[in-house]
Amino acid sequence: MNRIDSLKIHQVELIKKYKSLVEQAYNFRQTDSALSDISEYRAIKLLNKLNRLKYLHREQQQKAV
Template sequence: MSTQPKLREKRDKLKNKYAQLAEDAYNLRQTDHALSDLFEFKAMKVLHKLRKLRFLERDLVRFN
């Protein structure tokens, strides 16, 4: 398996995880502020990983 499909698969998993965490944070905003903040923090960490991965994908496309 080449690198690009692996990165694409990882990116898709991270996107799904980010969307779920963001939705959970939003849904808990009115009932449990602390848990909502925790989910939002985790979502931000996943988003950071996603952005780093996109940067790597961009470099792979440029140099191949």
């Protein structure tokens, strides 16, 4: 498995986790605002990581071409 495939697989896993955290934050919004804020914070951190991975993935694709 090359580097591009590895980045893509990791990106897909992080997207699933991000969606789960956003949904969890939404569900906790009415019952426990502190847990909602924590889930939202984790989702934002994951989104930042996803954006960096997207940049690396794009950079690797340009080198491969």
